Amino acid sequence: MTSPRLLVNSETTKYPIYIDTDLRYQTYELINKSLDKKASAFIIIADDTVAGLYLDEIVQSFPAENKPYVATVPSGEASKSFEQYERLLTECLKNGLDRQAVIIALGGGVTGDLAGFVAASYMRGVRYVQMPSTLLAHDSSVGGKTGINHPLGKNLIGAFHPPSAVIYDSGMLNTLPEKEWRSGFAEVIKHGFIADPSFIKWVEENIQSFKSIKTDVLNELLRRSIKVKAEIVEKDEKEQGIRAFLNFGHTLAHSIEAELGYGRMTHGEAVAVGMLFALKLSEKVYKHSLEYESTCKYMNTLGYRLEIPAECNRDRLLERMKLDKKASYKQINFVLLKELGHPELLPVKENDISELLKKEGNLK
Numbered sequence: 001m002t003s004p005r006l007l008v009n010s011e012t013t014k015y016p017i018y019i020d021t022d023l024r025y026q027t028y029e030l031i032n033k034s035l036d037k038k039a040s041a042f043i044i045i046a047d048d049t050v051a052g053l054y055l056d057e058i059v060q061s062f063p064a065e066n067k068p069y070v071a072t073v074p075s076g077e078a079s080k081s082f083e084q085y086e087r088l089l090t091e092c093l094k095n096g097l098d099r100q101a102v103i104i105a106l107g108g109g110v111t112g113d114l115a116g117f118v119a120a121s122y123m124r125g126v127r128y129v130q131m132p133s134t135l136l137a138h139d140s141s142v143g144g145k146t147g148i149n150h151p152l153g154k155n156l157i158g159a160f161h162p163p164s165a166v167i168y169d170s171g172m173l174n175t176l177p178e179k180e181w182r183s184g185f186a187e188v189i190k191h192g193f194i195a196d197p198s199f200i201k202w203v204e205e206n207i208q209s210f211k212s213i214k215t216d217v218l219n220e221l222l223r224r225s226i227k228v229k230a231e232i233v234e235k236d237e238k239e240q241g242i243r244a245f246l247n248f249g250h251t252l253a254h255s256i257e258a259e260l261g262y263g264r265m266t267h268g269e270a271v272a273v274g275m276l277f278a279l280k281l282s283e284k285v286y287k288h289s290l291e292y293e294s295t296c297k298y299m300n301t302l303g304y305r306l307e308i309p310a311e312c313n314r315d316r317l318l319e320r321m322k323l324d325k326k327a328s329y330k331q332i333n334f335v336l337l338k339e340l341g342h343p344e345l346l347p348v349k350e351n352d353i354s355e356l357l358k359k360e361g362n363l364k
Helices: 023-034 048-059 082-094 109-124 170-175 178-195 197-206 215-235 242-247 250-260 267-286 292-301 314-321 350-361
Strands: 006-009 014-020 042-047 069-073 102-107 127-132 145-150 153-160 165-169 333-339 342-347
Touching: 006 215, 014 023, 014 215, 023 048, 023 102, 023 127, 023 165, 023 170, 042 048, 042 082, 042 109, 048 069, 048 102, 048 170, 069 082, 069 109, 082 109, 082 145, 102 109, 109 127, 109 145, 109 153, 153 250, 165 170, 170 215, 178 197, 178 215, 178 242, 178 267, 178 333, 197 215, 215 242, 242 333, 242 342, 250 267, 250 314, 250 333, 267 292, 267 333, 267 350, 314 350
Parallel strands: 014 165, 042 069, 042 102, 102 127, 127 165
Antiparallel strands: 006 014, 145 153, 333 342
16 A cells, blocks of 8 residues: 655644555545545546546546546636536536535646635535646645636635645656646746755756656655645645745736736746746845846756746736735735745835836836
8 A cells, every 4th residue: 555755734634645656546545545534425526638548547446336426627727717616516416415525636736726616615615635637736736725716816716625635646747748847847946945945956956858857756856845835834724824935936927827818828837937036026125146047047948938928018917916815905915035945925015026027027
């Protein structure tokens, strides 16, 4: 039996995180091992692309008398909508799921957020298990944040609802296109910046191309990156303090995504742009180097486009930043780095943000 690589032990709950190749063949066994009470039924909410690749193998791990129901959602950020949320609740009701049912989220961050929110609200809350299929979801699958988007902003409708387990089959990453590797890798770098500069050095030494990552390196990458997230969640499950540091790079990123229209730019690509902007802003505020240039150079070698999209408008980006969950009293707050590995949440003047957007992004 596979043992957990990590264990999240927060104020309200604890749950295992399994990381290894081919875990999908052990899905039923691992879920049952992780549950505090037997499940009355299962429903897999799956990204339709991922379902075509791995759903059959996962379903086959369940005994004949306890096969899961299945509901699929279209790939992409647009699925984090009221429409899909309502449809999935209806699927649960039609299948007669009760409060002892377990939802399995199979897919990337979009599916995990959406299925998690369904679990958080169905029958006032049922258990669920995260089965991330992308590198990006190594971040979102841990910590219990669930939700959907609103036309006025990203992730503005949601709830904190921790999973019963995270089952991370790294073998499912083999079918990811390079764009999705870049999307997830930005969150890996983020964890190094906010908590462990030595991890950034390890990453740069071990990964020069997404196509040549060895299995042991990938599993260690996931373990170290998720460990940063897990340790922060243990100390601040409901984002009342240090958990906000995990939003490094996200203030601008969420605004860019909303401005362009969800799905035009992957979340991780937007985070990469937002992270470099926050790094530059940190250098301006604290008046010393934070390896901005070397980080840009490394990320460029991996194929990132680090420019703020030209079609973005400065004033509209600023207005969207005021809707950010970290904002207070219409004051824009940024996660900045006092030093590498030492983040702070600070209010930043609109003029300073606007000037840097004009200088770095050449935005009007």
